[in-house]
Amino acid sequence: MELALLTGLLAAGLRLSMSIGIAALGEAVAQRSGTINVGIEGIMLVGAFLAAYGALTTGSPWGGLALAVLGGMVLAGIQAWFTIVLRTDQIVTGIAFVILGLGLSGFLFRISMGGAPSSLPAFRPLDLGPLTALPLVGPVLFGQNILFYLALVAAFGIWFVMKRTRLGLAIRACGENPAAADAAGIRVNRVRAGCTVFGGAMAALGGAYLAIAQINSFVEDMVVGRGFLAIACVVFGRWHPIGVLLAAITFGLAEAAQIRLQTWVPGVPYQFFLMLPYVLGIAALAAMARSAALPKALGRPFQSHRRR
Amino acid sequence: MSGLALRQGAILALALLVPSLFVMLAGKDPVATWGVLLGYTLGSWDGFSDVLVRAIPLTLLGLGVAVAFRGGIFNIGGEGQLIAGAVLAVAASPLLQGLGWFALPLYLLAGMLGGAAAGGVVGWLRTRYSANEIIVTILMNYVFLQLLTWVIRGPLQEPMGFLPRSFVIGDGLKLGLLDAGSRLHAGLFVAVAAAVVLQVFLTRSAFGFGLDVIGRSAEVARYAGIRPARLVVLGLLLSGALGGLAGAVEIAGVFHRLEDNFAAGLGLSAIAVALMAGLRPALIPFTAILFGIFHVGSGALQRQLSLPFPLVWIVQGVVILAFLAARAVQAQHGRRT
Amino acid sequence: MICRPCASRGLRSPDAAANARAGQLSTPLLAVDGVSRRFPGVLANDEVSLTLQRGEVLGLLGENGAGKSTLMNILAGIVSPDAGEIRVDGRVADLRTPRHAAAAGIGMVHQHFTLIGAMSVCDNLALGERRVGGFLVDRGAIARRAAALARELRIELDLDAQVDALSVGQQQQVEIVKALSGDPAILILDEPTAVLAPEERAGLFDLLARLAAKGTGVVLISHRLEDIMACCDRVVVLRHGRVVGSGAVAGLARDDLIRMVIGDEIVPVERAPAVPGEAVLSVQDLVLHRANGTPAIDGASFTVHRHEIVALCGVEGNGQSELVQIVAGMQSPDGGTIDYRLRGSPLIGPQGVATLRQHGVAHIAEDRLRHAVLGDLSLADNWLLTALFPRALAPHGWLDRAEAARQCTAALRQFDIKARDAMVPLAHLSGGNQQKLVLARELHDEPPLVIAAHPTRGLDARTIAFVQGQLLQARDRGAGVLLLTADLDEVWALADRVMVMSAGRLHGPVPVGSTSRHQVGHWMTGPR
16 A cells, blocks of 8 residues: 555544544543433533534634533533432433434524534644655644644543542542442542543533534534444443553444545445444444453442441 | 432433424524424324324334344444345346236335345344454445445446436336325334234244343343344344335335435434333334424424434434433332332 | 460450450440331341440350341441440441541451452552642552551452452451551451351451450451351340340350341251252353453262252352352353253253253252342243243243233232232342242243242241242252252251362262251362
């Protein structure tokens, strides 16, 4: 394969991976604490809209980013209240938020912007001078936008926190054995709520990435299942931040390849290539599920027996 | 007791309030909005017949969701199974020409087979590979969506070859209109019949009981001699078949051909329909009508008041959350007494 | 009767012994004063008062349901008392949360370990750290402290091992080190010997004696007389939530203690000698491997005949539960044969549950709530549960709910089960009544083979007598009963033959008359 083609493929693959990757990082943390959030698809949609809206009104992508994070935290906060305080079923509540996110993003989009914005203040790919000029490695690793690098930093940060800090210990305990964590004095539901809100913020960030770093526009239902692919990434990556990112990169490469495959293999209808990331997700789940290092208390609400 | 009623009243009030807030955000009067919505859907035959038309696939798909959820299987892939059924039914329709009375039932059967196959794949992945069916079914929805996009531009496309839609199915396969002035079609009978049959089947048969057991505990099921894996696969086959039937009926009664996005939004709504009916087949037609009201009403609101259609999703999301909250509050109350 | 390790007493300081004898003369390390706690329907603790001196090992003795767990939960800060006071070193202690209890100087070792299997020993110890600590987990400090403790207590600790991979005895040691990391003045252990093998038990008692010698006050909660007498200086006996007796262990006879614990005389179950008939179950060379490759069952062979009860005993974790699961059809073995001769033609080889139930195998499950019943279903539906196979109540695939309700209602009367009718949810019944219903359901068809796993565990004395009577009746009617039990008294009351499982191997079965409790105990503690 020609160098230019390979470079293009890899650079695009990495660029396309981060919307899923960022959302998946957040979901991994939330799941490690024991809560599963199926609704990140909805939160990503809202995040994408808020990022576009914020960027347009403030004239800067950072404004959009801030608004998106805020929105994600609010939505996830409400969801946490349902699943943790009211102890509603996590799956069903998540689906309600997918529907809600679809409605909120579509409705607010139509009453505020009306149509796809022609230009959006966005995060452009960085030009790190000599680094970016390197063959192959240059555009691939050093030519991404700033959110990409921030996501990498976040992944390592999460890994460090989970492995080495008391907070990480508490989070893992809540997901594996909340009764033991409770006995150790950890406020399980508080930790879980915090992780859910964090997951929401990251999901909104993932959506924001789509709107102001990748596609640079907003279209209704532009997330098209990336939120669910993010959940597949969490399983694929064994709930480990680096693994999750690698899984997201795999999906990103699949998406990048799919666009190119359409021109390389003209005989096959393009829809089959569009299916590729989703089929990959299904195959990944089938292959990885058995050996998964699933947090044992995932999905089960917890009630502290203290003071009862 | 009054504490509980108060809380549930508050939940209901919030459920009405939140969408109204968004209506006001769009610069419209909420009271007038509710008036238009209810007036059109319940006050005019045009509106109500459309509500029933929407309620037909919602009922069938909702029944499919209920079957799966009762067994603890989170089948979110209703939309994909619906598409699979519709595609197979339409693809098979040319072969059914000239079969007289048998054509329509065979057509519907083809739809059920398509949906069942889709459901069966999920069942196989879950029992053989322990793949989480929630994500698998959702991802499969997108796969089937692409499949639909392809067939209406490729193998099943109409002879003229301009527009992305399939050929029209034969006259013998179309479900007749019940009222010439509306879109209401004979699929209504299929939906009602399915609800009745499933209500009896799920509550009186050993299969239905086994499904209830595995929905509560796979371990207890094994102790009783029930094999969870077998029931999961059968449950998904049945669930998928109902979804496929919904697709075949929708094409035969409304569209008469495959088109882009003909099934938009049915999948998620069907989940809400099933949940609010407490997974009871007898109640599903009624909750389907409720969600039909939301759907058709939102269309009316867009036409008459220029309120964006996505409002319907906000309403549905809020309704589900209100329902969950009300049930949680009830459970808490029950625990304390 | 001389209590066992007076040898270990030698390790304790003279001051502690003096304190133990002096009692009131010095401020007790721990004073529980008139503590009461009520839960819906039961008064779990009824004005309980006791004291614990420095360097003393106090035993808290009582049957299941006597109130030991509640008292312990109060001391550990998990539950708050309705009335009464708790003083540590003379000062009223604030035990609002486990953190407060730890700050007050009370350390807990729970029966069901609060360890997290998927995490390392070091992580688990870090979890138990009382200090909120800094942002980072200080591995160095944890390692040093753990090493010092391990040296003092003469145990070994591998910080990086995953807790899941350790033996039960080792896990308990981690749990103890975790509890000690906060330097508690008082250490409470809840049924610590339930999961230990006898040689591990001696090690635990030595460890506790060393702790007491350092001045720590130790409270040992147990329902096992032998442990209390082997390890403790004084004992407090609880029954139905009240203190019914206390005193120095040295001065009490075993029979006194038994009488205090059990209370009223329970009429011993009458048993007629039985003549065993043909074999209903014959197991040959059964093998089962665990996930890590070690054998859980290492070649077991035995036979159960009609008109006999064969008891299976062993220390928890030696393979008995798995053996019973295999015979009941819920698990597949890795090797060996199982033949059943029930109604109709013989069944060769391991079978599934459905087939076994169809041919007349009843299974009273070890863990009722997890396996045998569904709490939110009605009694009639629970009755229906095991009638799907043999399809007695579901002919042609359609349920016969009316008949199920009829049979269930008859059973309620016959077995004296306290319930309004057959339509109430099963969760409304007490544990004892639930077990009676399970028994009624399983024995309804007069099955030729009855597998009863710990059928009387956790029940009150009256229900225990009832259940035992039912099993004997089943035997007299011609069934073969495989009884899994940890209670040697139950073995001698019910069984015709007994076999012991130790490290996956079977000793026996031998007729009960030709062996002794001592011999059975010896088999249970065989080399691993």
